[in-house]
Amino acid sequence: MSQHESRWSLAHTGNRILLAVIAGALIACLCGGTDLPVATQLxxxxxxxxxxxxxxxxxxxxxR
Incomplete structure (x- = not known):
């Protein structure tokens, strides 16, 4: 019997993408309070x- 990984684990690509987007958005929000141009923030x-x-x-x- 094989073990199934939790759908909340980082084994799923969608979860890794979501984590990356959240981390990027958090840093971008922190940079939003600065005078950096929008292109640089992106x-x-x-x-x-x-x-x-x-x-x-x-x-x-x-x-693995």
């Missing part, structure tokens, strides 16, 4: 989201 949002997704995916794959 780059920060995408960068933090991408790094978060890559890191969580890498950590998940090494645990």
């Amino acid at each position: 780059v920060i949002l995408l960068g933090v989201g991408g790094v978060t997704y890559a890191l969580v995916t890498l950590l998940h794959r090494t645990r």
